[in-house]
Amino acid sequence: MKALVLSGGSGTRLRPITHTAPKQLVPVANKPVLYYVLEDIAQAGVTEVGIVVGESAREIQEAVGDGSRFGLQVTYIRQEAPLGLAHAVLIAREFLGDDDFVMYLGDNFVVGGIADLVREFRTQRPDAQILLTRVPDPAAFGVAELGADGQVVSLEEKPQQPRSDLALVGVYLFSPAVHEAVRSIKPSWRGELEITHALQWLIDEHRDVRSTTIHGYWKDTGNVTDMLEVNRTALETVEARTHGVVDTDSEVIGRVRIEAGARIRGSRIVGPAVIGTGTLVSGSYIGPYTSIGDNCRVENGEIEFSIMLSDSRLEGVGRVHGSLIGRNVTVTPALHIPSTNRLILGDHSEVQIAS
Incomplete structure:
Protein backbone atom coordinates (compact mmCIF):
# COMPACT_ATOMS: atom_id res chain seq x y z
CA MET A 1 0.00 0.00 0.00
CA LYS A 2 1.17 3.54 -0.80
CA ALA A 3 0.20 7.03 0.33
CA LEU A 4 -0.54 10.17 -1.66
CA VAL A 5 -0.20 13.42 0.31
CA LEU A 6 -1.60 16.59 -1.24
CA SER A 7 0.49 19.67 -0.48
CA GLY A 8 -0.09 21.86 -3.50
CA GLY A 9 -2.75 24.29 -2.23
CA SER A 10 -2.06 28.02 -2.00
CA GLY A 11 -3.65 28.63 1.42
CA THR A 12 -5.51 31.84 0.57
CA ARG A 13 -7.49 31.74 3.84
CA LEU A 14 -4.25 31.96 5.84
CA ARG A 15 -2.87 35.02 4.12
CA PRO A 16 -0.66 36.93 4.76
CA ILE A 17 1.11 34.05 6.58
CA THR A 18 1.03 31.91 3.41
CA HIS A 19 2.52 34.64 1.23
CA THR A 20 5.91 33.46 2.50
CA ALA A 21 5.32 29.83 3.56
CA PRO A 22 2.98 27.03 2.45
CA LYS A 23 0.04 26.36 4.75
CA GLN A 24 1.15 22.77 5.30
CA LEU A 25 4.31 24.06 7.02
CA VAL A 26 2.59 26.44 9.44
CA PRO A 27 3.42 24.91 12.85
CA VAL A 28 1.10 23.81 15.61
CA ALA A 29 2.81 23.05 18.93
CA ASN A 30 5.96 24.15 17.06
CA LYS A 31 5.72 21.34 14.48
CA PRO A 32 4.44 21.76 10.90
CA VAL A 33 0.99 20.30 10.25
CA LEU A 34 2.47 18.26 7.38
CA TYR A 35 4.77 16.46 9.83
CA TYR A 36 1.76 15.16 11.77
CA VAL A 37 0.34 13.80 8.50
CA LEU A 38 3.57 12.00 7.61
CA GLU A 39 3.87 10.58 11.13
CA ASP A 40 0.30 9.25 10.88
CA ILE A 41 1.15 7.52 7.61
CA ALA A 42 4.32 5.95 9.02
CA GLN A 43 2.46 4.72 12.13
CA ALA A 44 -0.08 3.06 9.82
CA GLY A 45 2.74 0.96 8.34
CA VAL A 46 2.82 2.71 4.95
CA THR A 47 6.33 3.64 3.80
CA GLU A 48 6.09 4.72 0.13
CA VAL A 49 4.70 8.25 -0.08
CA GLY A 50 4.08 10.52 -3.05
CA ILE A 51 3.76 14.20 -2.14
CA VAL A 52 1.90 16.33 -4.67
CA VAL A 53 3.43 19.81 -4.70
CA GLY A 54 2.71 23.07 -6.49
CA GLU A 55 4.19 26.56 -6.31
CA SER A 56 5.67 25.89 -2.86
CA ALA A 57 7.50 22.74 -4.01
CA ARG A 58 10.94 24.01 -2.92
CA GLU A 59 9.82 24.79 0.64
CA ILE A 60 8.04 21.43 1.02
CA GLN A 61 11.07 19.52 -0.30
CA GLU A 62 13.45 21.38 2.01
CA ALA A 63 11.23 20.62 5.01
CA VAL A 64 10.60 16.92 4.28
CA GLY A 65 13.67 15.87 2.31
CA ASP A 66 13.72 12.22 1.30
CA GLY A 67 11.37 11.31 4.13
CA SER A 68 13.92 9.22 6.03
CA ARG A 69 13.43 11.17 9.27
CA PHE A 70 9.86 9.83 9.30
CA GLY A 71 10.84 6.33 8.19
CA LEU A 72 9.40 7.00 4.73
CA GLN A 73 10.51 6.95 1.09
CA VAL A 74 9.22 10.14 -0.50
CA THR A 75 8.62 10.87 -4.19
CA TYR A 76 7.60 14.40 -5.25
CA ILE A 77 4.92 14.83 -7.91
CA ARG A 78 4.51 18.27 -9.47
CA GLN A 79 0.99 19.62 -10.06
CA GLU A 80 1.25 22.68 -12.30
CA ALA A 81 -2.02 24.15 -11.03
CA PRO A 82 -4.53 23.26 -8.26
CA LEU A 83 -6.96 21.43 -10.55
CA GLY A 84 -8.67 19.27 -7.95
CA LEU A 85 -8.08 16.22 -5.78
CA ALA A 86 -9.04 13.80 -8.55
CA HIS A 87 -6.53 15.55 -10.82
CA ALA A 88 -3.84 14.83 -8.22
CA VAL A 89 -4.72 11.13 -8.44
CA LEU A 90 -4.63 11.36 -12.24
CA ILE A 91 -1.10 12.81 -12.38
CA ALA A 92 0.16 10.38 -9.70
CA ARG A 93 -0.77 7.32 -11.80
CA GLU A 94 2.82 6.29 -12.53
CA PHE A 95 3.82 6.51 -8.88
CA LEU A 96 0.73 4.69 -7.61
CA GLY A 97 0.83 1.87 -10.16
CA ASP A 98 -1.73 -0.82 -9.33
CA ASP A 99 -1.33 -0.53 -5.57
CA ASP A 100 -4.00 0.38 -3.05
CA PHE A 101 -3.34 3.79 -1.52
CA VAL A 102 -4.42 6.25 1.12
CA MET A 103 -4.85 9.86 0.05
CA TYR A 104 -4.30 12.36 2.86
CA LEU A 105 -4.67 16.13 2.57
CA GLY A 106 -1.49 17.73 3.88
CA ASP A 107 -3.25 20.44 5.88
CA ASN A 108 -5.61 18.12 7.78
CA PHE A 109 -5.26 17.07 11.40
CA VAL A 110 -6.82 13.82 12.65
CA VAL A 111 -6.45 12.95 16.32
CA GLY A 112 -5.77 9.26 16.78
CA GLY A 113 -4.22 8.78 13.36
CA ILE A 114 -5.31 6.48 10.55
CA ALA A 115 -3.75 3.14 11.50
CA ASP A 116 -7.10 1.48 12.37
CA LEU A 117 -8.68 2.74 9.15
CA VAL A 118 -5.80 1.41 7.02
CA ARG A 119 -5.94 -1.95 8.81
CA GLU A 120 -9.69 -2.21 8.17
CA PHE A 121 -9.27 -1.33 4.49
CA ARG A 122 -6.50 -3.87 4.00
CA THR A 123 -8.68 -6.57 5.55
CA GLN A 124 -11.94 -5.84 3.71
CA ARG A 125 -10.61 -4.25 0.50
CA PRO A 126 -13.59 -2.26 -0.81
CA ASP A 127 -13.04 -0.18 -3.95
CA ALA A 128 -13.03 2.99 -1.83
CA GLN A 129 -13.46 3.98 1.77
CA ILE A 130 -14.12 7.52 3.00
CA LEU A 131 -14.02 9.18 6.40
CA LEU A 132 -17.02 11.23 7.50
CA THR A 133 -17.73 13.50 10.44
CA ARG A 134 -20.79 15.50 11.48
CA VAL A 135 -20.36 19.27 11.07
CA PRO A 136 -22.63 22.26 11.77
CA ASP A 137 -21.90 23.85 8.35
CA PRO A 138 -21.91 21.02 5.76
CA ALA A 139 -22.30 23.44 2.81
CA ALA A 140 -18.60 24.27 3.22
CA PHE A 141 -17.50 20.67 2.59
CA GLY A 142 -18.00 17.65 0.42
CA VAL A 143 -21.17 16.02 1.80
CA ALA A 144 -22.20 12.36 1.85
CA GLU A 145 -25.70 10.91 1.90
CA LEU A 146 -26.07 7.45 3.41
CA GLY A 147 -28.83 4.96 2.78
CA ALA A 148 -30.79 3.10 5.44
CA ASP A 149 -28.21 0.30 5.36
CA GLY A 150 -25.35 2.77 5.92
CA GLN A 151 -24.06 2.48 2.34
CA VAL A 152 -22.92 5.65 0.57
CA VAL A 153 -25.74 6.74 -1.76
CA SER A 154 -24.44 10.06 -3.07
CA LEU A 155 -21.70 12.65 -2.69
CA GLU A 156 -21.77 16.35 -3.49
CA GLU A 157 -19.10 19.03 -3.32
CA LYS A 158 -20.07 22.13 -1.28
CA PRO A 159 -23.83 21.82 -1.95
CA GLN A 160 -26.16 24.78 -1.47
CA GLN A 161 -28.78 22.41 -0.02
CA PRO A 162 -26.85 19.67 1.86
CA ARG A 163 -28.65 16.33 2.11
CA SER A 164 -26.93 15.52 5.40
CA ASP A 165 -24.51 16.94 7.96
CA LEU A 166 -21.87 14.33 7.13
CA ALA A 167 -18.76 16.01 5.74
CA LEU A 168 -15.86 14.26 4.05
CA VAL A 169 -12.70 14.27 6.13
CA GLY A 170 -9.50 14.76 4.12
CA VAL A 171 -8.49 11.08 4.22
CA TYR A 172 -9.53 8.60 1.52
CA LEU A 173 -8.57 4.99 0.78
CA PHE A 174 -8.69 3.60 -2.74
CA SER A 175 -8.12 0.45 -4.72
CA PRO A 176 -6.83 0.80 -8.32
CA ALA A 177 -10.48 1.09 -9.44
CA VAL A 178 -10.29 4.83 -8.77
CA HIS A 179 -7.98 5.35 -11.76
CA GLU A 180 -10.79 4.53 -14.19
CA ALA A 181 -13.06 6.86 -12.22
CA VAL A 182 -10.76 9.91 -12.41
CA ARG A 183 -10.32 9.34 -16.17
CA SER A 184 -14.08 9.20 -16.66
CA ILE A 185 -15.20 12.44 -15.00
CA LYS A 186 -15.27 16.01 -16.32
CA PRO A 187 -14.18 19.23 -14.58
CA SER A 188 -16.77 20.81 -12.29
CA TRP A 189 -18.05 24.38 -12.52
CA ARG A 190 -14.94 25.31 -10.52
CA GLY A 191 -12.74 23.96 -13.31
CA GLU A 192 -11.50 21.16 -11.06
CA LEU A 193 -11.65 17.38 -11.19
CA GLU A 194 -13.54 16.70 -7.96
CA ILE A 195 -12.83 13.59 -5.91
CA THR A 196 -16.53 13.56 -4.97
CA HIS A 197 -17.36 13.13 -8.66
CA ALA A 198 -14.92 10.22 -8.94
CA LEU A 199 -16.46 8.58 -5.87
CA GLN A 200 -19.95 9.14 -7.27
CA TRP A 201 -18.82 7.50 -10.53
CA LEU A 202 -17.75 4.44 -8.53
CA ILE A 203 -21.13 4.39 -6.76
CA ASP A 204 -23.01 4.69 -10.06
CA GLU A 205 -20.95 1.81 -11.43
CA HIS A 206 -22.04 -0.30 -8.44
CA ARG A 207 -18.55 -0.45 -7.00
CA ASP A 208 -18.06 -1.00 -3.29
CA VAL A 209 -17.76 2.42 -1.65
CA ARG A 210 -17.85 2.36 2.15
CA SER A 211 -17.69 4.99 4.85
CA THR A 212 -16.51 5.31 8.42
CA THR A 213 -17.98 8.05 10.58
CA ILE A 214 -15.45 9.34 13.08
CA HIS A 215 -16.47 10.93 16.35
CA GLY A 216 -12.99 12.06 17.34
CA TYR A 217 -11.24 15.26 16.48
CA TRP A 218 -10.61 16.43 12.91
CA LYS A 219 -9.75 19.84 11.50
CA ASP A 220 -8.91 21.32 8.13
CA THR A 221 -6.29 23.89 9.16
CA GLY A 222 -7.28 26.28 6.40
CA ASN A 223 -7.94 29.39 8.49
CA VAL A 224 -6.61 31.11 11.60
CA THR A 225 -9.46 29.99 13.88
CA ASP A 226 -8.91 26.34 12.99
CA MET A 227 -5.11 26.68 13.29
CA LEU A 228 -5.48 27.96 16.84
CA GLU A 229 -7.91 25.16 17.69
CA VAL A 230 -5.53 22.53 16.28
CA ASN A 231 -2.67 24.13 18.23
CA ARG A 232 -4.79 23.82 21.38
CA THR A 233 -5.47 20.15 20.69
CA ALA A 234 -1.83 19.35 19.89
CA LEU A 235 -0.67 21.07 23.07
CA GLU A 236 -2.94 18.81 25.13
CA THR A 237 -0.42 16.01 24.51
CA THR A 332 5.53 46.94 20.15
CA PRO A 333 3.40 49.64 21.81
CA ALA A 334 2.05 52.48 19.66
CA LEU A 335 2.95 56.08 20.37
CA HIS A 336 0.63 57.76 22.87
CA ILE A 337 -1.39 59.63 20.29
CA PRO A 338 -5.03 59.94 21.41
CA SER A 339 -7.61 57.97 19.39
CA THR A 340 -5.10 56.94 16.73
CA ASN A 341 -4.10 53.58 15.34
CA ARG A 342 -1.04 53.28 13.09
CA LEU A 343 -1.07 50.18 10.89
CA ILE A 344 1.38 48.71 8.38
CA LEU A 345 -0.39 45.68 6.88
CA GLY A 346 0.25 43.30 4.02
CA ASP A 347 -2.27 42.17 1.43
CA HIS A 348 -5.32 40.25 2.68
CA SER A 349 -4.59 41.09 6.33
CA GLU A 350 -7.29 41.05 9.00
CA VAL A 351 -7.09 43.35 12.05
CA GLN A 352 -9.42 43.74 15.02
CA ILE A 353 -9.08 46.92 17.07
CA ALA A 354 -10.88 47.48 20.34
CA SER A 355 -12.95 50.68 20.38
Whole structure:
Protein backbone atom coordinates (compact mmCIF):
# COMPACT_ATOMS: atom_id res chain seq x y z
CA MET A 1 0.00 0.00 0.00
CA LYS A 2 1.17 3.54 -0.80
CA ALA A 3 0.20 7.03 0.33
CA LEU A 4 -0.54 10.17 -1.66
CA VAL A 5 -0.20 13.42 0.31
CA LEU A 6 -1.60 16.59 -1.24
CA SER A 7 0.49 19.67 -0.48
CA GLY A 8 -0.09 21.86 -3.50
CA GLY A 9 -2.75 24.29 -2.23
CA SER A 10 -2.06 28.02 -2.00
CA GLY A 11 -3.65 28.63 1.42
CA THR A 12 -5.51 31.84 0.57
CA ARG A 13 -7.49 31.74 3.84
CA LEU A 14 -4.25 31.96 5.84
CA ARG A 15 -2.87 35.02 4.12
CA PRO A 16 -0.66 36.93 4.76
CA ILE A 17 1.11 34.05 6.58
CA THR A 18 1.03 31.91 3.41
CA HIS A 19 2.52 34.64 1.23
CA THR A 20 5.91 33.46 2.50
CA ALA A 21 5.32 29.83 3.56
CA PRO A 22 2.98 27.03 2.45
CA LYS A 23 0.04 26.36 4.75
CA GLN A 24 1.15 22.77 5.30
CA LEU A 25 4.31 24.06 7.02
CA VAL A 26 2.59 26.44 9.44
CA PRO A 27 3.42 24.91 12.85
CA VAL A 28 1.10 23.81 15.61
CA ALA A 29 2.81 23.05 18.93
CA ASN A 30 5.96 24.15 17.06
CA LYS A 31 5.72 21.34 14.48
CA PRO A 32 4.44 21.76 10.90
CA VAL A 33 0.99 20.30 10.25
CA LEU A 34 2.47 18.26 7.38
CA TYR A 35 4.77 16.46 9.83
CA TYR A 36 1.76 15.16 11.77
CA VAL A 37 0.34 13.80 8.50
CA LEU A 38 3.57 12.00 7.61
CA GLU A 39 3.87 10.58 11.13
CA ASP A 40 0.30 9.25 10.88
CA ILE A 41 1.15 7.52 7.61
CA ALA A 42 4.32 5.95 9.02
CA GLN A 43 2.46 4.72 12.13
CA ALA A 44 -0.08 3.06 9.82
CA GLY A 45 2.74 0.96 8.34
CA VAL A 46 2.82 2.71 4.95
CA THR A 47 6.33 3.64 3.80
CA GLU A 48 6.09 4.72 0.13
CA VAL A 49 4.70 8.25 -0.08
CA GLY A 50 4.08 10.52 -3.05
CA ILE A 51 3.76 14.20 -2.14
CA VAL A 52 1.90 16.33 -4.67
CA VAL A 53 3.43 19.81 -4.70
CA GLY A 54 2.71 23.07 -6.49
CA GLU A 55 4.19 26.56 -6.31
CA SER A 56 5.67 25.89 -2.86
CA ALA A 57 7.50 22.74 -4.01
CA ARG A 58 10.94 24.01 -2.92
CA GLU A 59 9.82 24.79 0.64
CA ILE A 60 8.04 21.43 1.02
CA GLN A 61 11.07 19.52 -0.30
CA GLU A 62 13.45 21.38 2.01
CA ALA A 63 11.23 20.62 5.01
CA VAL A 64 10.60 16.92 4.28
CA GLY A 65 13.67 15.87 2.31
CA ASP A 66 13.72 12.22 1.30
CA GLY A 67 11.37 11.31 4.13
CA SER A 68 13.92 9.22 6.03
CA ARG A 69 13.43 11.17 9.27
CA PHE A 70 9.86 9.83 9.30
CA GLY A 71 10.84 6.33 8.19
CA LEU A 72 9.40 7.00 4.73
CA GLN A 73 10.51 6.95 1.09
CA VAL A 74 9.22 10.14 -0.50
CA THR A 75 8.62 10.87 -4.19
CA TYR A 76 7.60 14.40 -5.25
CA ILE A 77 4.92 14.83 -7.91
CA ARG A 78 4.51 18.27 -9.47
CA GLN A 79 0.99 19.62 -10.06
CA GLU A 80 1.25 22.68 -12.30
CA ALA A 81 -2.02 24.15 -11.03
CA PRO A 82 -4.53 23.26 -8.26
CA LEU A 83 -6.96 21.43 -10.55
CA GLY A 84 -8.67 19.27 -7.95
CA LEU A 85 -8.08 16.22 -5.78
CA ALA A 86 -9.04 13.80 -8.55
CA HIS A 87 -6.53 15.55 -10.82
CA ALA A 88 -3.84 14.83 -8.22
CA VAL A 89 -4.72 11.13 -8.44
CA LEU A 90 -4.63 11.36 -12.24
CA ILE A 91 -1.10 12.81 -12.38
CA ALA A 92 0.16 10.38 -9.70
CA ARG A 93 -0.77 7.32 -11.80
CA GLU A 94 2.82 6.29 -12.53
CA PHE A 95 3.82 6.51 -8.88
CA LEU A 96 0.73 4.69 -7.61
CA GLY A 97 0.83 1.87 -10.16
CA ASP A 98 -1.73 -0.82 -9.33
CA ASP A 99 -1.33 -0.53 -5.57
CA ASP A 100 -4.00 0.38 -3.05
CA PHE A 101 -3.34 3.79 -1.52
CA VAL A 102 -4.42 6.25 1.12
CA MET A 103 -4.85 9.86 0.05
CA TYR A 104 -4.30 12.36 2.86
CA LEU A 105 -4.67 16.13 2.57
CA GLY A 106 -1.49 17.73 3.88
CA ASP A 107 -3.25 20.44 5.88
CA ASN A 108 -5.61 18.12 7.78
CA PHE A 109 -5.26 17.07 11.40
CA VAL A 110 -6.82 13.82 12.65
CA VAL A 111 -6.45 12.95 16.32
CA GLY A 112 -5.77 9.26 16.78
CA GLY A 113 -4.22 8.78 13.36
CA ILE A 114 -5.31 6.48 10.55
CA ALA A 115 -3.75 3.14 11.50
CA ASP A 116 -7.10 1.48 12.37
CA LEU A 117 -8.68 2.74 9.15
CA VAL A 118 -5.80 1.41 7.02
CA ARG A 119 -5.94 -1.95 8.81
CA GLU A 120 -9.69 -2.21 8.17
CA PHE A 121 -9.27 -1.33 4.49
CA ARG A 122 -6.50 -3.87 4.00
CA THR A 123 -8.68 -6.57 5.55
CA GLN A 124 -11.94 -5.84 3.71
CA ARG A 125 -10.61 -4.25 0.50
CA PRO A 126 -13.59 -2.26 -0.81
CA ASP A 127 -13.04 -0.18 -3.95
CA ALA A 128 -13.03 2.99 -1.83
CA GLN A 129 -13.46 3.98 1.77
CA ILE A 130 -14.12 7.52 3.00
CA LEU A 131 -14.02 9.18 6.40
CA LEU A 132 -17.02 11.23 7.50
CA THR A 133 -17.73 13.50 10.44
CA ARG A 134 -20.79 15.50 11.48
CA VAL A 135 -20.36 19.27 11.07
CA PRO A 136 -22.63 22.26 11.77
CA ASP A 137 -21.90 23.85 8.35
CA PRO A 138 -21.91 21.02 5.76
CA ALA A 139 -22.30 23.44 2.81
CA ALA A 140 -18.60 24.27 3.22
CA PHE A 141 -17.50 20.67 2.59
CA GLY A 142 -18.00 17.65 0.42
CA VAL A 143 -21.17 16.02 1.80
CA ALA A 144 -22.20 12.36 1.85
CA GLU A 145 -25.70 10.91 1.90
CA LEU A 146 -26.07 7.45 3.41
CA GLY A 147 -28.83 4.96 2.78
CA ALA A 148 -30.79 3.10 5.44
CA ASP A 149 -28.21 0.30 5.36
CA GLY A 150 -25.35 2.77 5.92
CA GLN A 151 -24.06 2.48 2.34
CA VAL A 152 -22.92 5.65 0.57
CA VAL A 153 -25.74 6.74 -1.76
CA SER A 154 -24.44 10.06 -3.07
CA LEU A 155 -21.70 12.65 -2.69
CA GLU A 156 -21.77 16.35 -3.49
CA GLU A 157 -19.10 19.03 -3.32
CA LYS A 158 -20.07 22.13 -1.28
CA PRO A 159 -23.83 21.82 -1.95
CA GLN A 160 -26.16 24.78 -1.47
CA GLN A 161 -28.78 22.41 -0.02
CA PRO A 162 -26.85 19.67 1.86
CA ARG A 163 -28.65 16.33 2.11
CA SER A 164 -26.93 15.52 5.40
CA ASP A 165 -24.51 16.94 7.96
CA LEU A 166 -21.87 14.33 7.13
CA ALA A 167 -18.76 16.01 5.74
CA LEU A 168 -15.86 14.26 4.05
CA VAL A 169 -12.70 14.27 6.13
CA GLY A 170 -9.50 14.76 4.12
CA VAL A 171 -8.49 11.08 4.22
CA TYR A 172 -9.53 8.60 1.52
CA LEU A 173 -8.57 4.99 0.78
CA PHE A 174 -8.69 3.60 -2.74
CA SER A 175 -8.12 0.45 -4.72
CA PRO A 176 -6.83 0.80 -8.32
CA ALA A 177 -10.48 1.09 -9.44
CA VAL A 178 -10.29 4.83 -8.77
CA HIS A 179 -7.98 5.35 -11.76
CA GLU A 180 -10.79 4.53 -14.19
CA ALA A 181 -13.06 6.86 -12.22
CA VAL A 182 -10.76 9.91 -12.41
CA ARG A 183 -10.32 9.34 -16.17
CA SER A 184 -14.08 9.20 -16.66
CA ILE A 185 -15.20 12.44 -15.00
CA LYS A 186 -15.27 16.01 -16.32
CA PRO A 187 -14.18 19.23 -14.58
CA SER A 188 -16.77 20.81 -12.29
CA TRP A 189 -18.05 24.38 -12.52
CA ARG A 190 -14.94 25.31 -10.52
CA GLY A 191 -12.74 23.96 -13.31
CA GLU A 192 -11.50 21.16 -11.06
CA LEU A 193 -11.65 17.38 -11.19
CA GLU A 194 -13.54 16.70 -7.96
CA ILE A 195 -12.83 13.59 -5.91
CA THR A 196 -16.53 13.56 -4.97
CA HIS A 197 -17.36 13.13 -8.66
CA ALA A 198 -14.92 10.22 -8.94
CA LEU A 199 -16.46 8.58 -5.87
CA GLN A 200 -19.95 9.14 -7.27
CA TRP A 201 -18.82 7.50 -10.53
CA LEU A 202 -17.75 4.44 -8.53
CA ILE A 203 -21.13 4.39 -6.76
CA ASP A 204 -23.01 4.69 -10.06
CA GLU A 205 -20.95 1.81 -11.43
CA HIS A 206 -22.04 -0.30 -8.44
CA ARG A 207 -18.55 -0.45 -7.00
CA ASP A 208 -18.06 -1.00 -3.29
CA VAL A 209 -17.76 2.42 -1.65
CA ARG A 210 -17.85 2.36 2.15
CA SER A 211 -17.69 4.99 4.85
CA THR A 212 -16.51 5.31 8.42
CA THR A 213 -17.98 8.05 10.58
CA ILE A 214 -15.45 9.34 13.08
CA HIS A 215 -16.47 10.93 16.35
CA GLY A 216 -12.99 12.06 17.34
CA TYR A 217 -11.24 15.26 16.48
CA TRP A 218 -10.61 16.43 12.91
CA LYS A 219 -9.75 19.84 11.50
CA ASP A 220 -8.91 21.32 8.13
CA THR A 221 -6.29 23.89 9.16
CA GLY A 222 -7.28 26.28 6.40
CA ASN A 223 -7.94 29.39 8.49
CA VAL A 224 -6.61 31.11 11.60
CA THR A 225 -9.46 29.99 13.88
CA ASP A 226 -8.91 26.34 12.99
CA MET A 227 -5.11 26.68 13.29
CA LEU A 228 -5.48 27.96 16.84
CA GLU A 229 -7.91 25.16 17.69
CA VAL A 230 -5.53 22.53 16.28
CA ASN A 231 -2.67 24.13 18.23
CA ARG A 232 -4.79 23.82 21.38
CA THR A 233 -5.47 20.15 20.69
CA ALA A 234 -1.83 19.35 19.89
CA LEU A 235 -0.67 21.07 23.07
CA GLU A 236 -2.94 18.81 25.13
CA THR A 237 -0.42 16.01 24.51
CA VAL A 238 2.67 18.03 25.47
CA GLU A 239 4.84 16.52 28.18
CA ALA A 240 6.48 18.85 30.66
CA ARG A 241 10.22 19.15 30.16
CA THR A 242 12.83 21.84 30.58
CA HIS A 243 15.97 21.81 28.45
CA GLY A 244 16.44 25.58 28.63
CA VAL A 245 17.25 27.81 31.60
CA VAL A 246 14.56 29.03 34.01
CA ASP A 247 15.70 31.50 36.71
CA THR A 248 14.50 31.47 40.32
CA ASP A 249 12.26 34.50 39.75
CA SER A 250 10.16 32.61 37.23
CA GLU A 251 7.19 30.29 37.71
CA VAL A 252 6.33 27.45 35.34
CA ILE A 253 2.95 25.81 35.95
CA GLY A 254 1.53 22.71 34.28
CA ARG A 255 2.68 20.99 31.10
CA VAL A 256 5.25 23.32 29.58
CA ARG A 257 7.98 22.25 27.15
CA ILE A 258 10.99 24.56 27.17
CA GLU A 259 13.48 23.71 24.44
CA ALA A 260 17.27 23.84 24.62
CA GLY A 261 18.75 27.32 24.53
CA ALA A 262 15.55 29.01 25.70
CA ARG A 263 15.86 31.44 28.63
CA ILE A 264 13.05 32.30 31.04
CA ARG A 265 13.66 35.32 33.27
CA GLY A 266 11.26 36.77 35.82
CA SER A 267 8.25 35.37 34.00
CA ARG A 268 5.20 33.21 34.56
CA ILE A 269 4.31 30.43 32.12
CA VAL A 270 1.08 28.45 32.44
CA GLY A 271 0.75 25.34 30.32
CA PRO A 272 0.07 23.65 28.15
CA ALA A 273 2.61 25.66 26.19
CA VAL A 274 5.85 25.27 24.24
CA ILE A 275 8.80 27.65 24.14
CA GLY A 276 11.13 27.19 21.18
CA THR A 277 14.89 26.87 20.95
CA GLY A 278 16.85 30.06 21.58
CA THR A 279 13.81 32.06 22.67
CA LEU A 280 13.97 34.66 25.46
CA VAL A 281 10.98 35.26 27.73
CA SER A 282 11.63 38.10 30.16
CA GLY A 283 9.29 39.87 32.57
CA SER A 284 6.31 38.34 30.76
CA TYR A 285 3.29 36.09 31.05
CA ILE A 286 2.76 33.16 28.66
CA GLY A 287 -0.74 31.74 29.03
CA PRO A 288 -2.25 28.34 28.21
CA TYR A 289 -2.43 26.97 24.65
CA THR A 290 0.42 29.12 23.38
CA SER A 291 3.25 28.07 21.06
CA ILE A 292 6.28 30.35 20.88
CA GLY A 293 8.65 29.49 18.02
CA ASP A 294 12.43 29.41 17.86
CA ASN A 295 14.58 32.50 18.44
CA CYS A 296 11.71 34.72 19.56
CA ARG A 297 11.73 37.46 22.21
CA VAL A 298 8.82 38.12 24.54
CA GLU A 299 9.69 40.96 26.90
CA ASN A 300 7.37 42.79 29.30
CA GLY A 301 4.35 41.39 27.49
CA GLU A 302 1.49 38.92 27.79
CA ILE A 303 0.30 36.34 25.28
CA GLU A 304 -2.07 33.36 25.47
CA PHE A 305 -4.04 31.01 23.18
CA SER A 306 -1.80 32.09 20.31
CA ILE A 307 0.85 30.93 17.87
CA MET A 308 4.03 32.98 17.46
CA LEU A 309 6.33 31.83 14.68
CA SER A 310 10.12 31.96 14.70
CA ASP A 311 12.33 35.08 14.92
CA SER A 312 9.52 37.36 16.09
CA ARG A 313 9.42 39.89 18.93
CA LEU A 314 6.65 40.91 21.33
CA GLU A 315 7.67 43.73 23.63
CA GLY A 316 5.87 45.99 26.06
CA VAL A 317 2.32 45.20 24.98
CA GLY A 318 -0.73 44.16 27.01
CA ARG A 319 -2.57 40.88 26.64
CA VAL A 320 -2.39 39.32 23.16
CA HIS A 321 -5.03 36.61 22.75
CA GLY A 322 -6.23 34.34 19.93
CA SER A 323 -3.53 35.54 17.54
CA LEU A 324 -1.33 34.05 14.83
CA ILE A 325 1.93 36.01 14.60
CA GLY A 326 4.12 35.24 11.60
CA ARG A 327 7.88 35.01 11.19
CA ASN A 328 10.17 38.01 11.74
CA VAL A 329 7.30 40.07 13.15
CA THR A 330 7.75 42.93 15.65
CA VAL A 331 4.89 43.87 17.97
CA THR A 332 5.53 46.94 20.15
CA PRO A 333 3.40 49.64 21.81
CA ALA A 334 2.05 52.48 19.66
CA LEU A 335 2.95 56.08 20.37
CA HIS A 336 0.63 57.76 22.87
CA ILE A 337 -1.39 59.63 20.29
CA PRO A 338 -5.03 59.94 21.41
CA SER A 339 -7.61 57.97 19.39
CA THR A 340 -5.10 56.94 16.73
CA ASN A 341 -4.10 53.58 15.34
CA ARG A 342 -1.04 53.28 13.09
CA LEU A 343 -1.07 50.18 10.89
CA ILE A 344 1.38 48.71 8.38
CA LEU A 345 -0.39 45.68 6.88
CA GLY A 346 0.25 43.30 4.02
CA ASP A 347 -2.27 42.17 1.43
CA HIS A 348 -5.32 40.25 2.68
CA SER A 349 -4.59 41.09 6.33
CA GLU A 350 -7.29 41.05 9.00
CA VAL A 351 -7.09 43.35 12.05
CA GLN A 352 -9.42 43.74 15.02
CA ILE A 353 -9.08 46.92 17.07
CA ALA A 354 -10.88 47.48 20.34
CA SER A 355 -12.95 50.68 20.38
